[in-house]
Amino acid sequence: MKLKNIICTVMICALLFSCIGCIDTGTSPDSELNANSTGSEIGNKSSSPINVESETVDKSSLMYAYSSDDYDIATANNAFSFDMYTNLTTDDNIVFSPYSIFTAMAICYDGAETTTQEEIAYVFYYPLSKSVLEKNSKEMMNTINSDDDNYDLKTANALWVRENYPLNERYADNSKIYYGGKVTNLDFRNEPEKSRDIINKWVATQTNEKIKDLIPDELIDPDTAMIITNAVYFKGKWLNEFDVEETRKELFYNSSSNKVGNAVDMMYTKQYFSYGESKNAKIVEIPYKGNDLCMYVILPEENNIEDFESKFKLSDYNKLKSSMESGNEVKIWLPKFSFDTKVELPATLKSMGITEAFTDDANFSGIYDIRKVPEDYALWLDDVVHQAFIDVGEKGTEATAATAIEAVDCCEPLPGQVVEFKADHPFMFFIEDRRTGCILFMGKVKDPEY
Structure with missing residues (x-):
């Protein structure tokens, strides 16, 4: 036996x-x-x-x-x-x-x-x-x-x-x-x-x-x-922390509705970030102090995160990252979540x-x-x-954890133009070791106060 x-x-x-x-x-x-x-x-x-x-x-x-x-x-x-x-x-x-x-x-x-x-x-x-x-x-x-x-x-x-x-x-x-x-x-x-x-x-x-x-x-x-x-x-800690005084209660819209949202703690900042977009999504890179690690936040144009994630592959993730440019001021609204x-x-x-x-x-x-x-x-x-x-907040992150829609018709923002990145509906996130390119953590936020 x-x-x-x-x-x-x-x-x-x-x-x-x-x-x-x-x-x-x-x-x-x-x-x-x-x-x-x-x-x-x-x-x-x-x-x-x-x-x-x-x-x-x-x-x-x-x-x-x-x-x-x-x-x-x-x-x-x-x-x-x-x-x-x-x-x-x-x-x-x-x-x-x-x-x-x-x-x-x-x-x-x-x-x-x-x-x-x-x-x-x-x-x-x-x-x-x-x-x-x-x-x-x-x-x-x-x-x-x-x-x-x-x-x-x-x-x-x-x-x-x-x-x-x-x-x-x-x-x-x-x-x-x-x-x-x-x-x-x-x-x-x-x-x-x-x-x-x-x-x-x-x-x-x-x-x-x-x-x-x-x-x-x-x-x-x-x-x-x-x-x-x-x-x-x-x-x-973030390379440039969010100002606690700028955090406000704002609506976060779930995938099932574009009209009804829940009030969540929304952080805000306006700084120079690496930013890119395609016709289906936006991406912003938020670096951590030391510049060895960063968080990529990917925000679909539509609120339907289920439809987006079902088509988003590694090749799309890489293509979206390749569209990024660093010469633009970006307004970021990002909910706190844990x-x-x-x-x-x-x-x-x-x-x-x-x-x-x-x-x-x-x-x-x-x-x-x-x-x-x-x-x-x-x-x-x-x-x-x-x-x-x-756990993501104004000071930084504590944690233990992409097709591709090609940006063919994407209109890149002109140098010096202020662009907006408002994560007020479900999004994906990646924490990546920039030295190796290895994704250490990955996930999505459908409800910041879940």
């Missing part, structure tokens, strides 16, 4: 905290989001000019990259971001950290083989060469964790393994070397609640106490073999193409020592939990 063992992958994002976890919870698929699979439009490296002529890049160009120079991890992360957004989107506000999910699953992937590896690589745009992913992941983490007095940005990983589990030494070493994932043994079988408390305290510490109960009650049971956790935290999102992802990931990994046919033989387990031993993913948080 096959032993039931579960890999639990947990991800957290603070700034937009993002949490992911694959854990044996016995969660019913009915409780998960109903998601549909989707393809993704892949853009070019952010470090080079955006190719607005091409809408897609073949996944194979990433999957079959056999050197670090040939693999663009930011492009992979961003392509996955839009795929996941399409599958997660609901009628409510949403925030998540694609980077957190991408990184936690990369640690699982390091132990995957055969079909299991191929399915995960296809969905996450990983290279089939694990060494390429390891090296690029380490470089990305080092950039994110580089100290800067202007803002707080950090990411961390940890592996929590059942006592006496025959962990493959090479897998453990790689997790530590390339992902900083220290291995801690816990008594899942005899002390499940104590184990849960230890993991949740680690998560809370890494997320500045914004996520305290990532691992829910009764998630850990005797069959739990491993829980992988990732945390991302960001807190930064909310979190928590989701379980197995059904979503299955619909996107990862199926074998959630069955006892999964091949994660790189994780354990095959010499110390029965011949019919099986290890598979059982649950993936993701949680994210964001």
Whole structure:
């Protein structure tokens, strides 16, 4: 009889905290989001000019990259971001950290083989060469964790393994070397609640106490073999803060009506910003102090955010960014907002193409020592939990978490002309690391006071 063992992958994002976890919870698929699979439009490296002529890049160009120079991890992360957004989107506000999910699953992937590896690589745009992913992941983490007095940005990983589990030494070493994932043994079988408390305290510490109960009650049971956790935290001040005295109660119109709105706290400023537009949307870049990170706010021309987001791909996001110019004064009205999102992802990931990994046919033989387990031993993913948080105000942001309508007929504002950007209806937002081009957090605001 096959032993039931579960890999639990947990991800957290603070700034937009993002949490992911694959854990044996016995969660019913009915409780998960109903998601549909989707393809993704892949853009070019952010470090080079955006190719607005091409809408897609073949996944194979990433999957079959056999050197670090040939693999663009930011492009992979961003392509996955839009795929996941399409599958997660609901009628409510949403925030998540694609980077957190991408990184936690990369640690699982390091132990995957055969079909299991191929399915995960296809969905996450990983290279089939694990060494390429390891090296690029380490470089990305080092950039994110580089100290800067202007803002707080950090990411961390940890592996929590059942006592006496025959962990493959090479897998453990790689997790530590390339992902900083220290291995801690816990008594899942005899002390499940104590184990849960230890993991949740680690998560809370890494997320500045914004996520305290990532691992829910009764998630850990005797069959739990491993829980992988990732945390991302960001807190930064705007390069030019909004004046608190300028914040007023103004109407915010929801997608269902152009005439009826709710009064919300609307911030206001007039400054020089990078701004662009197409016939369907406007984009403004709001930088954080230090200029390493920024928030892109994308405001559809129409109030129907559902129609807009269903067509907005990564290629559109890149094209809209390429339309931006910095020589214009922009009046910005932006609502204050603060909310979190928590989701379980197995059904979503299955619909996107990862199926074998959630069955006892999964091949994660790189994780354990095959010499110390029965011949019919099986290890598979059982649950993936993701949680994210964001708080945007006059001073800045704290958090843990794009087709393209081509701007062919767009009339760019003349130099020196004052343009207006009034986010008084649903919009999308992205928090991006400008150094790498990696989308750290992504979401939409449908109701600022939800």
